[in-house]
Amino acid sequence: MAGKKETHQLKTEVQQMLDLIINSLYSHQEIFLRELISNASDAIDRLRFKAQLEPDILGEDTEFNIKIASDGIKNTLTVSDNGIGMTYDEIMENIGTIAKSGTAGFMEAIAHLNDKSVVSPELIGQFGVGFYSAFIVAEKVTLISRAADSETATCWTSTGDGTYTIEEAARDARGTTVILDLKKKEKSEPDFTDELTIRQIVKRHSDFVNYPIVMDVERDEPIPENEQLKDEAGKTIGKTSRKVMRETLNSMKAIWTKDKKDVSADEYEEFYKHLSHDWNAPMTHLHLKFEGTTEYDALLYIPSQAPFDLFNPDMKHGVHLYCKRIFIMDNCRELVPEYFRFIRGVVDAPDLNLNISREILQQDRLVRNIRRNLVKKIFEHLEAMKSETYMTFWNQFGQVLKSGIYTDPENRKKIADLARYRTTRTEDKLISFKDYLEHMQPDQKEIYYLTGDDMTALIDSPLLERLKEKGYEVLLMSDPVDEWVVQALDEYDGKPLKSAEKGDIDLPQVDAEKQNAYAPLFGFIKSKLQDKVKDVKPSIRLKDSLACLSGDSHDPSAYMEKLLKAAGRQPPQSKRVLELNPDHPALDYFRKLYEKDRNLPALTDYSELLLDMAVIGEGGKPENPARFSKLVGELMAEALK
Numbered sequence: 001m002a003g004k005k006e007t008h009q010l011k012t013e014v015q016q017m018l019d020l021i022i023n024s025l026y027s028h029q030e031i032f033l034r035e036l037i038s039n040a041s042d043a044i045d046r047l048r049f050k051a052q053l054e055p056d057i058l059g060e061d062t063e064f065n066i067k068i069a070s071d072g073i074k075n076t077l078t079v080s081d082n083g084i085g086m087t088y089d090e091i092m093e094n095i096g097t098i099a100k101s102g103t104a105g106f107m108e109a110i111a112h113l114n115d116k117s118v119v120s121p122e123l124i125g126q127f128g129v130g131f132y133s134a135f136i137v138a139e140k141v142t143l144i145s146r147a148a149d150s151e152t153a154t155c156w157t158s159t160g161d162g163t164y165t166i167e168e169a170a171r172d173a174r175g176t177t178v179i180l181d182l183k184k185k186e187k188s189e190p191d192f193t194d195e196l197t198i199r200q201i202v203k204r205h206s207d208f209v210n211y212p213i214v215m216d217v218e219r220d221e222p223i224p225e226n227e228q229l230k231d232e233a234g235k236t237i238g239k240t241s242r243k244v245m246r247e248t249l250n251s252m253k254a255i256w257t258k259d260k261k262d263v264s265a266d267e268y269e270e271f272y273k274h275l276s277h278d279w280n281a282p283m284t285h286l287h288l289k290f291e292g293t294t295e296y297d298a299l300l301y302i303p304s305q306a307p308f309d310l311f312n313p314d315m316k317h318g319v320h321l322y323c324k325r326i327f328i329m330d331n332c333r334e335l336v337p338e339y340f341r342f343i344r345g346v347v348d349a350p351d352l353n354l355n356i357s358r359e360i361l362q363q364d365r366l367v368r369n370i371r372r373n374l375v376k377k378i379f380e381h382l383e384a385m386k387s388e389t390y391m392t393f394w395n396q397f398g399q400v401l402k403s404g405i406y407t408d409p410e411n412r413k414k415i416a417d418l419a420r421y422r423t424t425r426t427e428d429k430l431i432s433f434k435d436y437l438e439h440m441q442p443d444q445k446e447i448y449y450l451t452g453d454d455m456t457a458l459i460d461s462p463l464l465e466r467l468k469e470k471g472y473e474v475l476l477m478s479d480p481v482d483e484w485v486v487q488a489l490d491e492y493d494g495k496p497l498k499s500a501e502k503g504d505i506d507l508p509q510v511d512a513e514k515q516n517a518y519a520p521l522f523g524f525i526k527s528k529l530q531d532k533v534k535d536v537k538p539s540i541r542l543k544d545s546l547a548c549l550s551g552d553s554h555d556p557s558a559y560m561e562k563l564l565k566a567a568g569r570q571p572p573q574s575k576r577v578l579e580l581n582p583d584h585p586a587l588d589y590f591r592k593l594y595e596k597d598r599n600l601p602a603l604t605d606y607s608e609l610l611l612d613m614a615v616i617g618e619g620g621k622p623e624n625p626a627r628f629s630k631l632v633g634e635l636m637a638e639a640l641k
């Protein structure tokens, strides 16, 4: 702990973010207040949560509030709270660095953008820009904080120019005060010391904050007639007097406890924005009330856009848990499964044990019941969505929802019903498994699919030539999770799912005569490629292409191997089968050449070439691209002669 004043450098990424926020949120300056109030409210939440186990930390100061004070002459605005406060070390850690996952995710998301000017307020709004947004309006920010169990306070100041100072300070009681020395404003800009302006901003962005946001305001009060002063002539001198009054600026409405019919569309939307810090309206909401043995209120939202950190393992879940309007915890993973982690909202369960900790939440019967109920309701809601809205939903969140097919056996069928895929038949439209069944040919027994990372390669894959010819539709799956989906989902409505690249599929066999005719050549090719392929077979899948690779039913798919390698894992050693098209003229010539002279060196080259072509056909890379290219050059010269 330092007694003297110290100056530190802001971390580079903090300064970068600061500059970015200041520049891109210029037209949304007022959100700084929402961010500071939200920090203050979080600080009180955390204090109350802690006080459940250590009631003494509250002391006498149990009237929680967030205070706003402005001074038009000094041009300052102050936001203070009696929340948990911060120690010197906590300030160093929280304010000088980017520790929280949201901001880190945000920085990561924008780091990839070449053109930083596309960083829109909407984009930033998804993350919640936090404390630093104060610098949008302030030329100097001072934060004085005293932690709940500490005697001393710490003062942090910065002008947002890359450095900050930190020193010991005094504060009467626990909590945090943030003082903004406001920038000189242009005529057209709002005056953030003005009472009406502050009121409006609080109403707009922070009306649902759970604690009173108070401000001392001066008002002219009428003086009762018998107390009014009169001059010598008996005339009244003043009928009013100026009084300072404390006013609460927010309504603190817990709209989730209300009846649906008493909540307006605007209120639903505003509450969502308050909860999520998202600037966009939500896609949809569910307002649920359960009575009976498991009693609770829930207000859940599906955002209109997937957040940037949707696939970040540290992504916060969006459901907050309350008990009789008292905040228990945010990021409550136990209330909805991982595959609904994008859902935001509030669950308020009056019978919840207030002392419940995160660790035992999972075992709590009430929580488990609520979760089961919520999941059921969310599914019903998704099932009832109009198809257009549903497709928007699927495009944003389908990848996450699909993961439930392998993580939640209980709801596997429901999620499979909701899944949508591109297919060989409807390239521009996504279809459901149910649609697929309707499209099936009368003689078709299996549901075909093919996985891979490149949709174009999937659409034109040689593996699908005969299937397409038969009019069998093939689901094209290009999300990594699909590999796990098809492992978990081996059938839909009694029809087996079958990979188009694996094992035998239900297509006409190559006739015996052809098989025999090619057997010696295939034996030869196999002997040349024995280190690389498991077998060489006449293909039933190919129609126009010469070669492709397939696997046995239990082998990992080519895509799975690729994914495992990308994740730094060694895929199980499984060689694949080289399939050759017995109806292709090139193969016929190859056979004739082979029958003429089995010792021609070119035969080995052509064998290698066939394998390379199969690899390229599925979007892979030949083992030796230079040799491949040289061989093709020679062949071209021969053909063009």
Ligand code: ADP
Pocket: 035, 039, 040, 043, 081, 083, 084, 085, 086, 094, 095, 100, 128, 129, 130, 131, 132, 175, 176
């Ligand atoms: P966020 O609030 O989104 O985590 P901020 O940049 O706004 O990010 O704040 C960083 C951290 O600083 C917070 O997570 C919190 O730990 C701490 N902090 C900010 N404001 C306060 C406050 N008023 N009281 C206590 N801690 C605060």
